[in-house]
Amino acid sequence: MSSIAPGEAGLPEDAPLAAVRRGALVESVHRGRLAVCDPGDNVLDAVGDPEAYLYARSSAKPFQALPLVLSGAADAFGLTGEALAVACASHSAEEPHLAAVRSILRKAGLTEDDLQSGAHPPLYGPEAAKLLRGGEEPRPIHSNCSGKHAGMLAVCVHEDYETATYREPGHPLQRRILDLITEVCGLREDEVLVAGDNCGVPAFALPLRSFATGLARIATGEGLSEELAGAALRVRDAMCGHPFMVAGTGRFDTELMDSTDLLVKGGAEAVFTAGSQEGWGMALKISDGAERAVRPAALAALSGRGVEVPEAVSTVRGLHGEAVGEIGPLI
Amino acid sequence: MSSIAPGEAGLPEDAPLAAVRRGALVESVHRGRLAVCDPGDNVLDAVGDPEAYLYARSSAKPFQALPLVLSGAADAFGLTGEALAVACASHSAEEPHLAAVRSILRKAGLTEDDLQSGAHPPLYGPEAAKLLRGGEEPRPIHSNCSGKHAGMLAVCVHEDYETATYREPGHPLQRRILDLITEVCGLREDEVLVAGDNCGVPAFALPLRSFATGLARIATGEGLSEELAGAALRVRDAMCGHPFMVAGTGRFDTELMDSTDLLVKGGAEAVFTAGSQEGWGMALKISDGAERAVRPAALAALSGRGVEVPEAVSTVRGLHGEAVGEIGPLI
Numbered sequence: 253m254s255s256i257a258p259g260e261a262g263l264p265e266d267a268p269l270a271a272v273r274r275g276a277l278v279e280s281v282h283r284g285r286l287a288v289c290d291p292g293d294n295v296l297d298a299v300g301d302p303e304a305y306l307y308a309r310s311s312a313k314p315f316q317a318l319p320l321v322l323s324g325a326a327d328a329f330g331l332t333g334e335a336l337a338v339a340c341a342s343h344s345a346e347e348p349h350l351a352a353v354r355s356i357l358r359k360a361g362l363t364e365d366d367l368q369s370g371a372h373p374p375l376y377g378p379e380a381a382k383l384l385r386g387g388e389e390p391r392p393i394h395s396n397c398s399g400k401h402a403g404m405l406a407v408c409v410h411e412d413y414e415t416a417t418y419r420e421p422g423h424p425l426q427r428r429i430l431d432l433i434t435e436v437c438g439l440r441e442d443e444v445l446v447a448g449d450n451c452g453v454p455a456f457a458l459p460l461r462s463f464a465t466g467l468a469r470i471a472t473g474e475g476l477s478e479e480l481a482g483a484a485l486r487v488r489d490a491m492c493g494h495p496f497m498v499a500g501t502g503r504f505d506t507e508l509m510d511s512t513d514l515l516v517k518g519g520a521e522a523v524f525t526a527g528s529q530e531g532w533g534m535a536l537k538i539s540d541g542a543e544r545a546v547r548p549a550a551l552a553a554l555s556g557r558g559v560e561v562p563e564a565v566s567t568v569r570g571l572h573g574e575a576v577g578e579i580g581p582l583i
Numbered sequence: 584m585s586s587i588a589p590g591e592a593g594l595p596e597d598a599p600l601a602a603v604r605r606g607a608l609v610e611s612v613h614r615g616r617l618a619v620c621d622p623g624d625n626v627l628d629a630v631g632d633p634e635a636y637l638y639a640r641s642s643a644k645p646f647q648a649l650p651l652v653l654s655g656a657a658d659a660f661g662l663t664g665e666a667l668a669v670a671c672a673s674h675s676a677e678e679p680h681l682a683a684v685r686s687i688l689r690k691a692g693l694t695e696d697d698l699q700s701g702a703h704p705p706l707y708g709p710e711a712a713k714l715l716r717g718g719e720e721p722r723p724i725h726s727n728c729s730g731k732h733a734g735m736l737a738v739c740v741h742e743d744y745e746t747a748t749y750r751e752p753g754h755p756l757q758r759r760i761l762d763l764i765t766e767v768c769g770l771r772e773d774e775v776l777v778a779g780d781n782c783g784v785p786a787f788a789l790p791l792r793s794f795a796t797g798l799a800r801i802a803t804g805e806g807l808s809e810e811l812a813g814a815a816l817r818v819r820d821a822m823c824g825h826p827f828m829v830a831g832t833g834r835f836d837t838e839l840m841d842s843t844d845l846l847v848k849g850g851a852e853a854v855f856t857a858g859s860q861e862g863w864g865m866a867l868k869i870s871d872g873a874e875r876a877v878r879p880a881a882l883a884a885l886s887g888r889g890v891e892v893p894e895a896v897s898t899v900r901g902l903h904g905e906a907v908g909e910i911g912p913l914i
Contacts, residue, residue, distance in 0.1 A: 263599055263612055271594075272852070272872060275778025277788055279638050280852050280872035281594055283614070307610050370902020384715045395902065447606025447908075450901040457608055521603070521611050540871040541603060541611035570781040571701020571726065577778075 264304030266539045269549035272568065274577035281582070282545035284522075286536035286553055289464035291474035293438050296532055297557070302461035306537045308433075309449065309519030310342045311463070312456050313400050314470055314487050315433045319425060320403045321483040322432075325410035329359040336490035337497035339403030342396040342518065344500025345374030352497060353393055356402040360409045367402065368419055369395040369451050376500055397451040399497075404453070419452045426454055433458070436476065436484070437466035450520065463525065463535040471515045471527025488515050488527070504547045512559055524550045532557070544579060552581030595635035597870045600880035603899065605908035612913070613876035615853075617867035617884055620795035622805035624769050627863055628888070633792035637868045639764075640780060640850030641673045642794070643787050644731050645801055645818050646764045650756060651734045652814040653763075656741035660690040667821035668828035670734030673727040673849065675831025676705030683828060684724055687733040691740040698733065699750055700726040700782050707831055728782040730828075735784070750783045757785055764789070767807065767815070768797035781851065794856065794866040802846045802858025819846050819858070835878045843890055855881045863888070875910060883912030 269284040285300030295302050308315075317339045320326045326336060334352045343349035357363060369392040373380040383390060392398060401418075404425055408415045413424050420426065434441050439462050449455035468474070471488055473481030491498050495509035498517065505516045508526075515527040522538035524546045536553060538545045551564035565580035600615040616631030626633050639646075648670045651657045657667060665683045674680035688694060700723040704711040714721060723729060732749075735756055739746045744755050751757065765772050770793050780786035799805070802819055804812030822829050826840035829848065836847045839857075846858040853869035855877045867884060869876040882895035896911035 263602075263609060268594055274638055274786065275788065276776055277636055277638070277778075278594060280870060282871050305608055307605055307608070368903075372902060381715055384712055385718065387716065445607055447608075448901060448905065450907055452901060452903045452905070455605065455907075457606065539611060540613050540873055540876075542871055542873060545871075570779060570783060571703060572699075572783045574779065574783070576781055576786075 264539070265300040267299050268582045269299070269538065269552070270545040270579065271582050272544075272577060272579045274568075279577065282538050282540060282542050282549065284536060284538040284545065284549050285460060286534060287460040287464040288532050288534045288557065289461055289468055290532050291465065291468045291472055293461070293465045293475075295461055298461075300460075302464075303459045305445065305457045306460055306463065306523060306535070307447070307455050307457045307519075307521065308463055309455060309521060309523050310397070311517045311519035311523045311525040311535070312433065313340045313342070314491065314515070314517055315436060315466065316400055316429050317403055317487050318432050318436075318480070318483050319407045319428050321486050322479065323407050323410055325360075325407045328410055329356070329406055331356060331359065331406070333490045334494050334497050336487065337494035338399035340487060340491050340517065341399045341498045342375075342505075343399055343497065344376035344503060345379050345394040345396070346376050346500050349399070349497065349500065350393055353398045353402045356399070356406050360402075360406040362405055362409065362415070364391065364393050366405055366415060367392040367398055369393075369398045369401040371395055375503075395451060401451070401453075421446055421454050430454070430456070432480075433466070436469055436480065437462040438475075460535050460537065464533045467515070467525050467527040467533025467535060468531060469533070471529055471533060472531055474531070491515055491517070504550075507562065508550075511562055512554075514554075514559065518546060522546050526550070526554065528557075528559070548579055548581040595870070596631040598630050599913045600630070600869065600883070601876040601910065602913050603875075603908060603910045605899075610908065613869050613871060613873050613880065615867060615869040615876065615880050616791060617865060618791040618795040619863050619865045619888065620792055620799055621863050622796065622799040622803055624792070624796045624806075626792055629792075631791075633795075634790045636776065636788045637791055637794065637854065637866070638778070638786050638788045638850075638852065639794055640786055640852060640854050641728070642848050642850035642854045642856040642866070643764065644671045644673070645822065645846070645848055646767060646797065647731055647760050648734055648818050649763050649767075649811070649814050650738045650759050652817050653810065654738050654741055656691075656738045659741055660687070660737055662687060662690065662737070664821045665825050665828050667818065668825035669730035671818060671822050671848065672730045672829045673706075673836075674730055674828065675707035675834060676710050676725040676727070677707050677831050680730070680828065680831065681724055684729045684733045687730070687737050691733075691737040693736055693740065693746070695722065695724050697736055697746060698723040698729055700724075700729045700732040702726055726782060732782070732784075752777055752785050761785070761787070763811075764797070767800055767811065768793040769806075791866050791868065795864045798846070798856050798858040798864025798866060799862065800864070802860055802864060803862055805862070822846055822848070835881075838893065839881075842893055845885075845890065849877060853877050857881070857885065859888075859890070879910055879912040
């Protein structure tokens, strides 16, 4: 039987950040690590080693949407703020999300058939149930990433790049995105590691610290060229102006952007990022990838930076509706 | 904002046991702890502190089913091996599971209406989809715990206990179960902590070591009174003889009992237990409660005890069917 890694050695340092309590005991615990940086790449706060890598996953979407603005495609196609926000989204496939994705495709002269986001049931339960009851299979537009893919396709049409191959790491759009992530986060290209994301486009791994710095820059425009700063602030304003489009009903990113002026974007395997116009960015990774730990850990970390946030402790209920425990922060 | 526990202090010692790898990096890591004991309560192997508590959750079901045999209810009602196995199950609500649960209720003169297991969609995806397509709401019989509840009700009918209140910690059946867990695991009653399980019956917390000892005793009958040993071996044989009834299609407990002669029972929040007729029991808890880590961590631990087990590393696939990573053990 093979083992895929050499034990604790080489795993990033972390600390307990959230706990699930039942009765008198902690039943389960979630560890994590985080970095807070200013646009000058200075570490303001950290848990664990800020130089250790993480996969940004969908938290990279605001960066992946930059070419949509920089290329002029967003203007050429007259994309709305909602559409730009959904291009940065991990959306729940509610009707407004699908409408925004369709608007991008239509304006770029494309159809749902051009989307290569892969298919999974809508993240919003009632929409998933509706599809199932109607005997419909989930389509690529229902994927939480379909806005990102539509945005990528719009850039390809505008730039006369091939649309059929837009997911490949060597495609000019994907190379441009890698260059931009590298530039915004202050890294050399060989410092960003590329693997495959679940939706079939490149996934980027980079140091927690560099990612936090990138978020601080996207949220403020500081530390970027004038052109890049303009694009970053436009992406920021689209997301902050349309929190629902970035996630959906009952989702943490939407809740947090609704109640603060932060730029917020989560990613698969329990990545959380935030950018403050006051001059800092935060990147947080729950080590075990558990989504349920993101909310309490992120709220505690944001509270520690003076952000007024919603209550971080949630009640866990049993099948009879009774309280059986709670989940909350440990920091 | 409140914090629900005092940080790392007081959390059980654990170690990295499983990792999710993507590209060149470990993306997420799962820690855990385990104890292996013989029926004499000797610790044969451990990761972390074997005296630290865990909630047994559904891994307690073989213990919770002992009164069904001890009271004579199983014989009086002529319960089959399949029915006894489903009384110990976290089943997937496939048709054979529902038929076995119904057989217990019918033989005890009860109906589905007497079940207080709470309702959730069938764990087996196609059954959940079938209900939804048919416009049916999940009922208590679809709960993975409905066999346990049917078994508890059968004891109540046989013993002339009140059936309406069988879930209450003070009910004579629940007190009897607590006594049995205490006795089998070699604890004093005040050493077993009781909280609420999600299905509304008591959940038991006890030291990892004592739980492993209890499993060794259930699997061998050693260290138990003659009467208790007889009941334990009957429960063991029902489970080992009907692995499908204990879980279901594609489930790890079923897979492992199909391919070994171990008694296997998992529980919510990533608890795994096994008992070997060779004279040991194992209790394992993934600290963060992630079910996906149970299989690789348990297989590695079992392999370490000389059990021939299936391959522990699994491929993680993206939405286009391509391999994007793998999950496997770290020990």
